[in-house]
Amino acid sequence: MNIKGSKILVTGGAGFIGSHIVDFLLRQGAAVRILDNLSFGTMENLVGVKDDIEFIQGDILDPETVAKSVKGMDIVSHHAAQLEIFVAAEDPSWDLKVNTIGTLNVFEAARQAGVGRVVNASSACVYGQKDGLTTETDSRKPNWAYGVSKLAAEEYGRIYSETKGLDVVSLRYSIVYGEREWFRRVLPIFLKRALDGKPPVVFGDGNQIRDFVHVEDVVRMHDACITDDRAVGEMFNVSTGIGVSVVELAQAVAKLFLDDPQIIHEQVAEGKPSAQIPGKRRNAAELKAMLLAPDKAKILLDWEPKVPLEEGLRREYEWAKAHPHRWGKILNSNWNV
Numbered sequence: 546m547n548i549k550g551s552k553i554l555v556t557g558g559a560g561f562i563g564s565h566i567v568d569f570l571l572r573q574g575a576a577v578r579i580l581d582n583l584s585f586g587t588m589e590n591l592v593g594v595k596d597d598i599e600f601i602q603g604d605i606l607d608p609e610t611v612a613k614s615v616k617g618m619d620i621v622s623h624h625a626a627q628l629e630i631f632v633a634a635e636d637p638s639w640d641l642k643v644n645t646i647g648t649l650n651v652f653e654a655a656r657q658a659g660v661g662r663v664v665n666a667s668s669a670c671v672y673g674q675k676d677g678l679t680t681e682t683d684s685r686k687p688n689w690a691y692g693v694s695k696l697a698a699e700e701y702g703r704i705y706s707e708t709k710g711l712d713v714v715s716l717r718y719s720i721v722y723g724e725r726e727w728f729r730r731v732l733p734i735f736l737k738r739a740l741d742g743k744p745p746v747v748f749g750d751g752n753q754i755r756d757f758v759h760v761e762d763v764v765r766m767h768d769a770c771i772t773d774d775r776a777v778g779e780m781f782n783v784s785t786g787i788g789v790s791v792v793e794l795a796q797a798v799a800k801l802f803l804d805d806p807q808i809i810h811e812q813v814a815e816g817k818p819s820a821q822i823p824g825k826r827r828n829a830a831e832l833k834a835m836l837l838a839p840d841k842a843k844i845l846l847d848w849e850p851k852v853p854l855e856e857g858l859r860r861e862y863e864w865a866k867a868h869p870h871r872w873g874k875i876l877n878s879n880w881n882v
């Protein structure tokens with residue numbers, strides 16, 4: 546399917562991933578509307594496209610606003626969410642409400658408006674603690690409240706696909722990185738320190754394995770899911786299948802961007818604040834491994850990740866360097882970081 550001329554709503558389009566999707570859709574000739582409450586995203590992510598989009602500032606928890614936003618759309622890309630692990634742990638009701646009721650509002654409005662397809666941003670967090678490569682058919686047992694709400698949203702999507710005639714595709718993102726990634730995650734903090742000439746700080750031994758997928762690859766996968774009918778009703782890992790430990794990530798950043806490629810280890814108990822990184826707490830109940838097999842997307846949609854980690858790190862570093870004001874504080878955050 547060619548999306549030129551298609552009308553596409555992107556919820557969460559002022560955020561990190563959503564804004565990259567918006568850029569891509571506009572380049573393909575789609576007409577883009579965005580629904581975002583700007584609780585976490587920023588109009589700065591849309592500055593290059595502000596004259597080419599329709600922007601609705603509103604909340605996915607408000608069914609009327611969602612219905613108004615969905616009206617007349619051919620496709621919905623649903624990326625608005627509460628995704629802060631600490632917020633979910635401290636206020637699971639709020640997390641559940643935004644991610645589940647908000648998503649249901651989007652599905653129901655899309656069904657009523659006769660939308661052709663919804664792409665729903667899900668998360669690797671639906672799986673919880675796993676050893677080795679995780680595939681889509683593996684059991685799901687989230688370790689964080691956030692994973693529970695994302696899993697519920699995904700299951701509602703499946704039900705809407707199977708019983709209500711709405712085509713929903715869910716994408717289980719691993720760790721998405723790249724330009725505009727929000728501050729206070731591990732990689733942006735490493736990069737910010739490197740920009741200041743300081744070594745990365747690794748909490749504990751840093752042996753946790755993570756799967757970093759570049760946002761450009763995510764955008765290509767998203768495109769495959771709106772253009773290819775084989776995606777309908779499916780859920781896909783969106784990942785590289787390449788495990789990188791946090792300490793390896795720190796070493797890569799130090800090697801690429803520091804004259805003296807040292808790293809620092811800080812012993813921080815899970816859930817406790819760091820002495821080295823003001824405002825940063827170590828996640829509680831951390832996953833030892835998050836590594837998702839991308840094979841299903843390759844077999845069914847001929848998609849595979851293309852951006853090598855080193856290139857992705859260079860791009861994000863250059864972006865961070867060009868946007869120092871985005872890094873001085875924790876953006877739009879009202880919790881105690």
Ligand SMILES: NC(=O)c1ccc[n+]([C@@H]2O[C@H](COP(=O)([O-])OP(=O)(O)OC[C@H]3O[C@@H](n4cnc5c(N)ncnc54)[C@H](O)[C@@H]3O)[C@@H](O)[C@H]2O)c1
Pocket residue numbers: 556557558559560561562563580581582583584585586587603604605606623624625626627628643647666667668669717718719720721722727
């Ligand atoms: N970034 C990752 O590594 C990652 C990994 C797995 C899943 N995801 C999922 O991808 C999606 C996008 O994540 P992101 O990293 O771009 O996050 P983000 O915070 O940058 O983007 C989310 C956007 O949604 C908006 N938003 C939040 N609550 C809203 C509400 N109630 N109503 C309307 N808008 C609201 C925010 O203002 C923000 O612009 C989310 O669904 C997230 O759960 C992201």
